[in-house]
Structure formats: structure tokens, C-alpha cells
Amino acid sequence: MSDLTRHTSRILANATAAPQADVRPAAPVEAALIGRMAAIDQDRLLRYRLARLRAELRRRDYAGAVLSDPMNLRYATGTRNMAVWSMHAPGRYAFVATEGPVILFEYTSSRHVTAASPLVDEVRPCTPWFYFLAGSRTEEKAHRWADEIADLLRQYGGNNRRLAVDRCDPLGTLRLLSHGVQLFDVQAAAEQARMVKSAEEIACLQAAMDVCDVAIDRMRAALVPGITENQLWALLHETNIAHGGEWIECRLLASGPRTNPWFQESGDRVIQPGDIVGFDTDMVGPFGYLADISRSYVCPGAKPTDRHRRLYDLAQLQIRHNMELLRPGLSFREFAEHCWPVPEAFVPNRYMMMLHGCGFVDEYPSVAYVADWEDWGYDGMFEENMVVSVESYMGEVGGPDGIKLEQQVVIGAGGARPLSRTPLFDAILP
Numbered sequence: 001m002s003d004l005t006r007h008t009s010r011i012l013a014n015a016t017a018a019p020q021a022d023v024r025p026a027a028p029v030e031a032a033l034i035g036r037m038a039a040i041d042q043d044r045l046l047r048y049r050l051a052r053l054r055a056e057l058r059r060r061d062y063a064g065a066v067l068s069d070p071m072n073l074r075y076a077t078g079t080r081n082m083a084v085w086s087m088h089a090p091g092r093y094a095f096v097a098t099e100g101p102v103i104l105f106e107y108t109s110s111r112h113v114t115a116a117s118p119l120v121d122e123v124r125p126c127t128p129w130f131y132f133l134a135g136s137r138t139e140e141k142a143h144r145w146a147d148e149i150a151d152l153l154r155q156y157g158g159n160n161r162r163l164a165v166d167r168c169d170p171l172g173t174l175r176l177l178s179h180g181v182q183l184f185d186v187q188a189a190a191e192q193a194r195m196v197k198s199a200e201e202i203a204c205l206q207a208a209m210d211v212c213d214v215a216i217d218r219m220r221a222a223l224v225p226g227i228t229e230n231q232l233w234a235l236l237h238e239t240n241i242a243h244g245g246e247w248i249e250c251r252l253l254a255s256g257p258r259t260n261p262w263f264q265e266s267g268d269r270v271i272q273p274g275d276i277v278g279f280d281t282d283m284v285g286p287f288g289y290l291a292d293i294s295r296s297y298v299c300p301g302a303k304p305t306d307r308h309r310r311l312y313d314l315a316q317l318q319i320r321h322n323m324e325l326l327r328p329g330l331s332f333r334e335f336a337e338h339c340w341p342v343p344e345a346f347v348p349n350r351y352m353m354m355l356h357g358c359g360f361v362d363e364y365p366s367v368a369y370v371a372d373w374e375d376w377g378y379d380g381m382f383e384e385n386m387v388v389s390v391e392s393y394m395g396e397v398g399g400p401d402g403i404k405l406e407q408q409v410v411i412g413a414g415g416a417r418p419l420s421r422t423p424l425f426d427a428i429l430p
Helices: 003-016 031-038 042-059 070-077 083-088 108-114 131-157 170-178 187-195 199-222 229-242 306-325 332-338 370-376
Strands: 064-067 093-097 102-106 122-125 162-165 182-185 253-255 276-280 294-298 355-358 362-367 387-394 403-412 415-418
Touching: 031 199, 042 064, 042 070, 042 093, 042 187, 042 199, 064 070, 064 131, 070 083, 070 093, 070 102, 070 187, 093 131, 102 108, 108 122, 131 162, 131 170, 170 182, 187 362, 199 229, 199 403, 229 253, 229 276, 276 403, 294 306, 306 332, 306 387, 306 403, 306 415, 332 362, 332 370
Parallel strands: 064 162, 102 122, 162 182
Antiparallel strands: 064 093, 093 102, 253 276, 276 294, 294 403, 355 362, 355 387, 387 403, 403 415
């Protein structure tokens, strides 16, 4: 028997063997949560989103849009197919006529995955022209793609040759321009459409946060000396997937000295008694909606130090103060001017923004500090039913550790309402 045959035999034997007694069972699914998710009116949700996008296209006098970004594709068509892969391999796309059909271009082998969308009027085979699939025929495929899009624009746009796109590499761009198509960036229209949420979208965001809260409960119960950052972080993924969630945008969990400065990715560091453990969920949960909060805890085995309490108090103050400012009709600039003043010692390492929008992922707006306004700030207006995450990080330059907090809220007529039930204020206390 060859080594390869023996190796294959061992794999097959292990695959069919009875489970070992020490295998940890999968995280249980919260049945009540699954029931609440099932009650969300998905048809109403999808039609609201498409109407919002078309209103923005119409306002800008675009005849239509070609969408390849998986976030925009899902918003407009209600379809999901290999979203993470498609972020770097943009082969599936949709033509959305401002006055006309939604035509989804899908891989032939997976057309059945998305054929049932109530928003899609027609499914056609896609013409991918990125190099992995097109190789030396990239130019040919790009021309074929552009010719079909130009034909659709003539059919449904009439004399209007204004087309909005989110991804269009040079070969496709040049070919479309040769057809007399005027190209525009769709992202402003897409972000403005996605900014204000329907009741169904808020229910989806709440469902994602409910899953996130369950995961954090499990993470906190598992936080004991000797667990690694990656082992702790895996519980968020496991719980999310078990409840119909999708992926995690980042790997932001750190412990002890790796919490300062912020933005270290989780690793194999073994967490010690008394370590600060901070994380930012960035969790794309059920229905593709984001649950984005941050918490910081002290690993059992040693009590929080006075320094830990002071940093936590400061981070709480920033979150509480800035949340209380939020209301419909407040401008981004007004918010920045009245936000909580970060103490000088913490300014160099402060979080990059005060808050950002939430939907499928981080979305418009991103609100800068007044000190950064000239470099990258922009104005706008908070509206009712926007969902945002309010940020804080406290860690001085050279400090031994830091505290990261973040709260996701929906802006209502009376102010901001948190979506998470996981304690934020005074949560560091034993």
C-alpha cells in the first residue's frame, strides 16, 4: 500500500468514526431569536430598498446603474451569492434601469441560487472579464460585457446616456465610452439610498445585534486566563454563523499591551489574569446587516486597576455625551462642534472618527473631529431612522493598554436608542 493510499484510508476512517467524547458541541441556536427573524416582511424590505435606490438615480438623471459591488447588488436586487469572493472577483453584476427592469447577470452554474428574487425581472449569464476567469481573452470579454450594457442602456434609457457604475476597470470603461455612454460614480446615490432605514431594515439590524449580544455573552463566559485571543474571537464567528449570519469584517480583538494603540488584529497571545480584553465586533449578521459594537473587559483573576477604571470612565463619558447629542435635523458639523472634548493626553491615539453609519457594513456618514475637519470632514444632516455607531478609544501614547467602546444606535424623533442589550456603562466593574 502506498503512502498516499494509507493517508487517504486514515482520512476516510476518521471521517466516518463516531465523534470523540471531548468534542465541544456547537453553540445552541436561540429559537426565539430565529422566530423573530422569520417574522420580518422580506418582500416589503426588498421593495423599499429598490425604490430608495431608484429615487436617487432619478434625482441625478441617471438612466440606470450597473452594480458589481456585493453590497450594492444585494441592496438593489435582494440577492446574495459568494459575496466575500465577489469583493475581489467582480464577475456577477446587475443592470438596474431607473425606469425599467432589474436584470441580474449571474454565473451560469449558480443561476438557481438567485433566480427566485422577487425584484429581479430577468437573469442572464454574466460575462466576467477579470483576469482569473478571462485570462488572455480579457479584452474580448470586456468588449462583450460593455456591448451588452450599452444595448440595455439604449433600450431602457432612450436618449439618456447617463449610466452610474460602481466598478468599471479601464477596458470596460473605454468600450462603454466608445458607445457614447456617459459614466458616473454610483456610490453617492447608493450611500444616500442606504442611509435611512425602513422599519424592516431596523428589525434586521436588531436581529443582527441580538445575535451579537448572544455571542458576547458566550465570549464573556469563556474569558478566563489561558484562553487565546483567537479562541475567544472564534466564538463570535461560531454564534453568528449558527444564527444565519455571514462574516466578520475585521479581526479586532486584542488583550493586554496589544490594546494600545488600537487596531491590533487577534492573534495567538494567551490572555492573562487582569488583562484588558477589547474587541470591535464588525459582524455582518442575519440578512447581511451589521452589528458593530465594542466592549472592553478585565480578564478574571485580578481586579481592574484604578487606571483601568479611569480610562473606562473617560470612554463612557465620550459615548454617553455624543449619543445624547444625536437627533434628526442636527448637522454633522454641529455634532462635531459640540462633541465631548477628548483630553489632550489621549488625542494622538483617539479613534479616527466620532461615529459612522451602519447598514450592510460601515456606511455613510463618517463624522470627523473638528480638528480633522479641514483634512477630511464633510457636512450633512442626521435624519430619523439612520443607524450609527458611536466610537471611543482611550489609550495614551506609551500607555500599557487602552479601552475601546462603541455603541450602535438608531436615531429616532426623541434621540438615539441603543440596539444592544450588552451592558456598556460600568461593565468593567466586577
